[in-house]
Amino acid sequence: MNGSAIRIADLLFRWPRQPRPCLDIPAFEIAAGERVFLHGPSGSGKSSLLGLLGGVAQPERGAIELFCTDITRLSARVRDQFRADHIGFIFQQFNLLPWLSALDNVLLPCTFSATRRQRADDVRAEAMRLLTHLDLAPDLWPQPAAELSVGQQQRVAAARALIGRPELLIADEPTSALDAPRQQAFVDLLLRESGAAGAALLFVSHDDRLAAHFDRTVALADINRIDGAASA
Amino acid sequence: MIAILRLALKSAWARRLTLGIVVCAIALSTALLLAVERVRSDARQSFSQTVSGVDLVVGARTGSVQLMLYAVFHSGSATNNIRWDSVEVLAAHPAVDWAIPLSLGDSHRGFPVLGTTVAYFEHFRHGDRQALAFAAGRPFSEVFEAVVGSAVAAELGYRVGDRITLAHGMAELGPEHADKPFTIVGVLAPTGTPVDRTVHISLEAITALHLDWAGGAPLPGLAIPAEQVKKFDLQPREITALLIGLKSRADVFRLQRHINGYRGEPLLAVMPGVALDELWQTLGMIERTLLALSALVVVIGLAGLMATLLAGLNERRRELAILRALGAGPGALFLMLTAEGLLVTVLGELFGCALLAVGLFFGAPLLQTQFGITLGGQLFAGNEILLLQSVLATGLLASLVPGWRAWRMSLADGLTPKN
Numbered sequence: 001m002n003g004s005a006i007r008i009a010d011l012l013f014r015w016p017r018q019p020r021p022c023l024d025i026p027a028f029e030i031a032a033g034e035r036v037f038l039h040g041p042s043g044s045g046k047s048s049l050l051g052l053l054g055g056v057a058q059p060e061r062g063a064i065e066l067f068c069t070d071i072t073r074l075s076a077r078v079r080d081q082f083r084a085d086h087i088g089f090i091f092q093q094f095n096l097l098p099w100l101s102a103l104d105n106v107l108l109p110c111t112f113s114a115t116r117r118q119r120a121d122d123v124r125a126e127a128m129r130l131l132t133h134l135d136l137a138p139d140l141w142p143q144p145a146a147e148l149s150v151g152q153q154q155r156v157a158a159a160r161a162l163i164g165r166p167e168l169l170i171a172d173e174p175t176s177a178l179d180a181p182r183q184q185a186f187v188d189l190l191l192r193e194s195g196a197a198g199a200a201l202l203f204v205s206h207d208d209r210l211a212a213h214f215d216r217t218v219a220l221a222d223i224n225r226i227d228g229a230a231s232a
Numbered sequence: 233m234i235a236i237l238r239l240a241l242k243s244a245w246a247r248r249l250t251l252g253i254v255v256c257a258i259a260l261s262t263a264l265l266l267a268v269e270r271v272r273s274d275a276r277q278s279f280s281q282t283v284s285g286v287d288l289v290v291g292a293r294t295g296s297v298q299l300m301l302y303a304v305f306h307s308g309s310a311t312n313n314i315r316w317d318s319v320e321v322l323a324a325h326p327a328v329d330w331a332i333p334l335s336l337g338d339s340h341r342g343f344p345v346l347g348t349t350v351a352y353f354e355h356f357r358h359g360d361r362q363a364l365a366f367a368a369g370r371p372f373s374e375v376f377e378a379v380v381g382s383a384v385a386a387e388l389g390y391r392v393g394d395r396i397t398l399a400h401g402m403a404e405l406g407p408e409h410a411d412k413p414f415t416i417v418g419v420l421a422p423t424g425t426p427v428d429r430t431v432h433i434s435l436e437a438i439t440a441l442h443l444d445w446a447g448g449a450p451l452p453g454l455a456i457p458a459e460q461v462k463k464f465d466l467q468p469r470e471i472t473a474l475l476i477g478l479k480s481r482a483d484v485f486r487l488q489r490h491i492n493g494y495r496g497e498p499l500l501a502v503m504p505g506v507a508l509d510e511l512w513q514t515l516g517m518i519e520r521t522l523l524a525l526s527a528l529v530v531v532i533g534l535a536g537l538m539a540t541l542l543a544g545l546n547e548r549r550r551e552l553a554i555l556r557a558l559g560a561g562p563g564a565l566f567l568m569l570t571a572e573g574l575l576v577t578v579l580g581e582l583f584g585c586a587l588l589a590v591g592l593f594f595g596a597p598l599l600q601t602q603f604g605i606t607l608g609g610q611l612f613a614g615n616e617i618l619l620l621q622s623v624l625a626t627g628l629l630a631s632l633v634p635g636w637r638a639w640r641m642s643l644a645d646g647l648t649p650k651n
Contacts, residue, residue, distance in 0.1 A: 051646035056556065077561055084559020089647065091557070094550045097239075099246030111235040112559035172648065 003068060005168050005200035006030040006053065011062035013048055021060065022048050024225040028218075032067070032167065035191055035201040037211040040220030046204050049220070050172055053202070054087060055079030067167060084113040088161030088169045088199070090190070093177035095157035098146035102136065103127055105145050106159045109166075116164020123163070130159035134189065150177045154186055162193055169194050169201045175210065183210060233567070236560065240568040243551070244575060247544065251576055254537050258580025261526070261533035262623055263587040266616055268526040270588070271599070272519050273614055279512055282425045283475075283504045285357030287484050290314065290322065290474040290491055293498035297514070300507045303334060303473035305426050306344035309402065310336070313470035318496050322474065325490070327483040330355050332475040335438045335468060338409070339402045343384050345431045347438035347468075353379070355477055358425045368392050369418030375437050375466070376458060379418035383428035390416055398431070398441065407449065409441045412458045436466035476501075530623055534577070534630040541573055541634035545641065552642055562642045566635040573631020580627075581620055 008028040014021035022045045030036050040046050051057035052064055055071045056079075063070045066086060071079050088109070096105045106127040110117040120126040131141060134155040145153060154174060161169055171190060175183040187203070187210050194201040203214065211217045221227075244251055283289075283304050291299040292312030301308045323331040332355060335347035346352075350371045353364050369392040372379055380390055390396070395413045414433060422428055440461040444454045456464070478484060484503060491501035545552075552565050560568075 047646070047648045050648070054557065054647050056646040077563075080559050080561040083557070089557040091554075091648070095554065097243075097551055097554060099243055108558055111239075 003032050004029050004065070005032045005034065005067060006202070007063075007065040009063045009065075011052070011059050011064065013052060013057065013059045015048070021226060023052070023059075025049075025062075025223050026225065028223045030200050030202060033195075033198050033200055035194055035215045036203065037208075037214040037217045038202060038204045038220060039206060039208045039211065039217070040204075040224075041206055044220050045224060045226070046172070046206075046220060050170060050204065053170060054083050054089070056083075081113070084109065085115040086166050086168055088163075088166040090154070090157045090161045090169070090171040090174045092173045093150055093153065095174075096145035096148075096153055096160075098144060100145060101142045102131070102145055102148060102152075102156045103141040105156055106131060106163055108160060109163055113164065116166065118164075120164045127159065127163055130162055131156070134159050134193075151182055151186075154178065155189070158186075158190060158193065162197060162199075165197050165199065167199055169199050171201070171203045173205050174203075175205070175207075183207075188213065233564075236564045236568050237571055239555070240571045241575070243548075243568070244572050250540060250544070251572075254533075254540050254576055255580045255583060257533045257536050258530075258577060258623075258627070259583035259587055261530040262581050262584025262620070263591065265523075265526040265530050265619055265623070266584065266588045267591060268522050269615055269619055270592070272523060276512060276519070278424050280505070280508050281359045282508065283356070283358060284361050285355065285477065286475045286504050287478045287481060288476040288488060288491070288501045289504050289507070290476060290499055290501045291472065293500045296500065296502040296507045297511050299473065299500055299502055300504065300511055302336060303475070304504065304508075306336060306346060306430055307426075310472045313472055314474060314499065315470050315497055316468055318494065318499065319471060319474055321496065322476065322491065322494075325487065327478055327480070327487050328476055329479045330477045332356065333435055333468070333471040334473045334475065335435055336472045337402075338398045338400055338438070338441065340384070340396055340398050340431045341388060343381075343429050343431055344402065344426075345398050345433060345438075347433055347435045347471075349435060352432065352475075356427070356475070358423045358427065362423070364423065364427065365421040367419045367421040369416070372417055372432070372434050372437075375434060375440055375461060376412060376414050377417040377433070377437075378414040379420060379432040380416055381420050381428040381430045381432075382422040384431055385416075385419045390419070392416055392419060396431075398433075400441075400445070411455065412441055412461075435468050435471070439466045439468050440464070531626065533580070534623075534626050537573055537576055537580075537627065538630040538633050541569060541631065542637060545569070545634055545637055549641060549645065552638055553645055553647060556642050556645075557647050562639045565642050566639040568635075569638040570628070570631045570635035573634060574624075574628055577624060577627025577631070581623055585620075 006029060008025050011023060011025040012021050013023040038046070048057065052059055055074070059072055064072050066082070069082065071082055074082060097108070107123055110120055110123045117123055136152060136155050140148060140152060145156065148156065157174070169190070175186050178186055190201060190203065191213055208217070289299060289303050291303055291310060292314055294311060298308065302310050319331065319333055322328065330351055332348055332352045336344060338345040353371045356364055367382060369379070378396065384390065394416045396416065397413045398409045400407045400409060420427060443461060443464055444451050444456045478487065488501045488503065491499050555565060
């Protein structure tokens with residue numbers, strides 16, 4: 001794959017009713033298939049950046065190109081659809097809809113995106129393949145997500161992010177609820193799966209001990225001209 | 233769209249206990265509202281159909297409402313009577329088809345006794361011009377024969393052939409006309425009107441009962457045995473009221489004016505429909521207050537729905553953020569919350585209707601016997617559809633608020649809920 005997964009140019013963002021902007025990023029780029037570790041302390045604007053990349057927030061100025069599409073120029077509805085089609089998200093804990101089974105949680109992106117449904121082909125078979133691949137025992141699949149352990153939930157969340165092979169995976173502190181040995185295991189799992197799927201991975205965390213094995217490590221403070229601690 | 237609604241359904245099912253309670257609250261308040269409306273409209277219907285086919289009700293000059301109260305509802309008492317010679321003059325009027333004299337004042341174990349003629353059974357109409365029908369027996373023909381209404385027969389367990397004695401006045405333990413018992417010769421079919429609660433005897437019997445009475449008490453030293461009363465002139469000297477049917481309804485105003493200006497004695501003629509409406513107006517306040525109260529109960533039920541959805545929203549913030557990350561727009565989340573509220577409202581209404589149907593099945597006979605209110609059988613009569621629609625509209629309105637909150641929340645939270 002060539003080209004860039006993410007290209008940010010001249011970005012300025014401020015939350016509504018805030019006097020100062022919280023993000024001012026002249027340039028930031030992630031190549032297609034590249035696996036990047038982005039770290040920064042809490043309050044440094046990580047969530048804001050993810051919101052912008054997801055197309056949930058709009059910048060005051062600048063361009064955010066995802067796979068050569070400037071999503072800031074899309075309508076809100078098209079941005080929502082773009083996110084559904086091209087980005088797989090993994091959050092901290094409470095990633096899953098507690099009242100759906102593990103399997104149904106994995107299938108969720110396919111109900112929102114025809115693109116990912118088509119790429120997955122037989123969606124149920126693909127969901128089962130991913131869950132098997134991520135070592136989740138079949139007897140857990142029909143269980144409500146709320147009854148799974150945190151580690152199991154995170155693997156279901158990973159399977160959900162991966163189904164339909166989105167070109168970009170964004171993980172926001174996905175290991176913060178896991179104990180130390182499992183943290184590294186989960187990071188390795190994500191690196192392996194994104195590599196296998198050929199998807200770019202943006203892994204966001206405040207904990208830079210996890211940064212090993214990534215193609216590149218970036219500190220948010222290095223790309224953001226606004227001092228996060230001062231603006232928080 | 234369909235996917236979001238399916239998710240909304242699953243999410244609602246996951247919270248079925250809480251939402252079930254709200255459904256119950258809405259069901260109960262809907263059933264209450266419908267029941268009040270049903271009783272209200274049917275009571276009015278029963279009320280306005282207490283008497284039909286009678287063109288004029290005539291009594292001594294008094295208020296029209298009072299006249300209706302005692303002449304039709306057999307409740308309260310007349311302050312003055314009509315002289316028999318006036319009755320004869322009016323009955324002979326060329327416009328008059330028939331005239332039924334009514335004489336009230338006695339009672340039997342709390343039920344009013346009505347002295348009248350057999351013409352009463354022939355001409356009296358109730359409801360939609362329905363004639364009186366006999367469930368058993370026949371009209372009275374002898375002096376000491378009585379015809380009882382269906383409620384009298386049912387409550388006191390009377391059958392044709394039973395013998396009863398009447399009491400003077402309306403007090404339950406008033407002085408008895410114990411020496412002159414009556415034989416029940418007929419039992420009327422239920423009508424849902426005061427007729428059901430009335431004991432009917434002939435005018436002559438009223439006179440006969442009071443031959444040896446004066447001033448509301450038996451004359452001391454004078455006792456006329458029942459078998460001797462026929463030797464006396466049993467023509468009444470005065471009666472309480474007169475029901476008049478006209479040959480042509482077009483004459484009703486002319487005759488009413490004629491009677492109201494009658495020179496023989498001060499009389500009042502009223503058209504029953506008009507007077508019943510007037511009487512209902514005085515009761516209308518209560519009726520409207522009742523409806524307003526039950527509407528308020530529905531509003532409270534729906535406010536409960538809104539509060540429940542809003543309270544749940546804070547706990548579901550994560551859920552909404554996850555859906556948002558998966559590609560759901562704020563509009564989809566708005567739809568999800570609003571659909572949930574609407575679903576709860578519709579379920580509540582359906583259960584409310586079912587509750588009403590069950591309640592009617594068991595409650596209608598009770599209302600009929602206790603209050604003479606006949607409830608219509610069909611479920612969605614008259615205003616009820618309109619009321620259900622208003623409840624639905626209010627429910628939708630109540631659901632828009634959490635929907636709108638979810639919309640706002642999803643815009644403010646983005647992908648990472650603040651909590």
